[in-house]
Amino acid sequence: MTLCDRCVAFFYSLLMNPATALNLDEDTLHKEARAWVSRLKTSSLTSRQARELRRWCGRSPSHASAFAHARELWDAMPQHREDWLREAKLTQKRGHRPLRRALLGGLLLGGGLYLVARPPLQLWPSLADLRADYRTGAGEQRRVQLLDHVWLDMNTRSRLNVSDDPHLGRVVALLEGEVEVRQSERSASVCTVFAGAGSIQTFNGRSNIRYVNGETEVTCLSGSAQVDFGGQGYRLAAGERLVYGRHTISAVQTVLEKDFPAWRQGRLVFHEQPLSQVVAELNRYWAGHVILRDASLGSILVSFGVSLDNLSEALDILQQLYGLDAMRLPGGIALLSRA
Structure with a gap:
C-alpha cells in the first residue's frame, strides 16, 4: 500500500470513527464479520437480527469493509466455509462483545459509509480497494x-x-x-x-x-x-x-x-458492441468518467480500436464516426449526447 493509500485509509477511519482509528481489534472484527456472513448465508435472519447486522456494519468503515470482505471471501473460497461455521458457533456461545461505538451521528455516518464504500463515479479508492493485498x-x-x-x-x-x-x-x-x-x-x-x-x-x-x-x-x-x-x-x-x-x-x-483480450498489447478493441458496454469498459481505464446523457444511445453498435496511452481518442472516434457530441468537463468527466 502506497503512502497515499495509507493516508486515505487513515482519513476515512479518522473521519468516521476517531475513537477507533488507531486502536481496533482487527482479529475480533474479522471473526464477527465472518460470523455474520455465515449466519446470513446459511439461515434466514429475523427482522431483529437484520437490524443488529445493520447497526454492526454502521459502527465504522472498518466494520462495513470487514463484512464486505468476508462476504466476497465466502463466495470466492468455498473450501473455508465449514471452518467459518464452526467459528461462528463458538462466537455465538461466548456471546456478542461489541467493539467501541462510532462517535458520529447516524446521518453523517450512513452517508459517509456509502461514500467510502462506493465512491461516486469511482473518483477515489473505496475501502474494499484499500484492503486488498x-x-x-x-x-x-x-x-x-x-x-x-x-x-x-x-x-x-x-x-x-x-x-x-x-x-x-x-x-x-x-x-x-x-x-x-x-x-x-x-x-x-x-x-x-x-x-x-x-x-x-x-x-x-x-x-x-x-x-x-x-x-x-x-x-x-x-x-x-x-x-x-x-x-x-x-x-x-x-x-x-x-x-x-x-x-x-x-x-x-x-x-x-x-x-483475444487486447489490453496486454496496450489496446482496447471493440467489435459491434453496444455503446453502453463500450462506455462501461472505457470507464474502467478512464481516470475520470464518461457518461451517456441519453440512455437510448446505449444500444448503438460501435466498432473501433484505441491505444490505452491515448484513450481520449475514443471520444474523437465516436464524434467522427457515429455522430455523437462529447462535452469535456474538468476532472476527466465527458458527457456523450446526440450531435
Missing part, C-alpha cells in the same frame, strides 16, 4: 510474481488477495477486475485463482481471467487451463473460452487469436 487504479497495470515461474499481470481497476492453502498451494482470490496468469513450462508449482463462483488453474501457459459485475470470463491463451464450477471440471485448450456467473456456465467456445 494488491490493487490497480484506473489505467494502471502491474505484475505480481506469485511463485517461481508463475506471474500475474493485473489489468486496470483490479484487486486481489493472495494466501496459501495446505491442499491447493498458492491461492489467489480475484475480488474484481482482470488478470493474466503466466506459468512457464519450468514451473512445477500449483496456483489456483478463485473468481466468482468458480476456480481456475493454468498449466504451462497463459490464461486471461476477467471477473466484472458478477460474471467471470476465462480465456486460455496458450497451454491449458482447468475451470472448476459447480462440482464439475472443464478443460480449456489454447484458443478456448467459457463464461460463468453465480449459477450458470456457458459451453466452451473457440476464440480466434485476433479476438
Whole structure:
C-alpha cells in the first residue's frame, strides 16, 4: 500500500470513527464479520437480527469493509466455509462483545459509509480497494510474481488477495477486475485463482481471467487451463473460452487469436458492441468518467480500436464516426449526447 493509500485509509477511519482509528481489534472484527456472513448465508435472519447486522456494519468503515470482505471471501473460497461455521458457533456461545461505538451521528455516518464504500463515479479508492493485498487504479497495470515461474499481470481497476492453502498451494482470490496468469513450462508449482463462483488453474501457459459485475470470463491463451464450477471440471485448450456467473456456465467456445483480450498489447478493441458496454469498459481505464446523457444511445453498435496511452481518442472516434457530441468537463468527466 502506497503512502497515499495509507493516508486515505487513515482519513476515512479518522473521519468516521476517531475513537477507533488507531486502536481496533482487527482479529475480533474479522471473526464477527465472518460470523455474520455465515449466519446470513446459511439461515434466514429475523427482522431483529437484520437490524443488529445493520447497526454492526454502521459502527465504522472498518466494520462495513470487514463484512464486505468476508462476504466476497465466502463466495470466492468455498473450501473455508465449514471452518467459518464452526467459528461462528463458538462466537455465538461466548456471546456478542461489541467493539467501541462510532462517535458520529447516524446521518453523517450512513452517508459517509456509502461514500467510502462506493465512491461516486469511482473518483477515489473505496475501502474494499484499500484492503486488498494488491490493487490497480484506473489505467494502471502491474505484475505480481506469485511463485517461481508463475506471474500475474493485473489489468486496470483490479484487486486481489493472495494466501496459501495446505491442499491447493498458492491461492489467489480475484475480488474484481482482470488478470493474466503466466506459468512457464519450468514451473512445477500449483496456483489456483478463485473468481466468482468458480476456480481456475493454468498449466504451462497463459490464461486471461476477467471477473466484472458478477460474471467471470476465462480465456486460455496458450497451454491449458482447468475451470472448476459447480462440482464439475472443464478443460480449456489454447484458443478456448467459457463464461460463468453465480449459477450458470456457458459451453466452451473457440476464440480466434485476433479476438483475444487486447489490453496486454496496450489496446482496447471493440467489435459491434453496444455503446453502453463500450462506455462501461472505457470507464474502467478512464481516470475520470464518461457518461451517456441519453440512455437510448446505449444500444448503438460501435466498432473501433484505441491505444490505452491515448484513450481520449475514443471520444474523437465516436464524434467522427457515429455522430455523437462529447462535452469535456474538468476532472476527466465527458458527457456523450446526440450531435
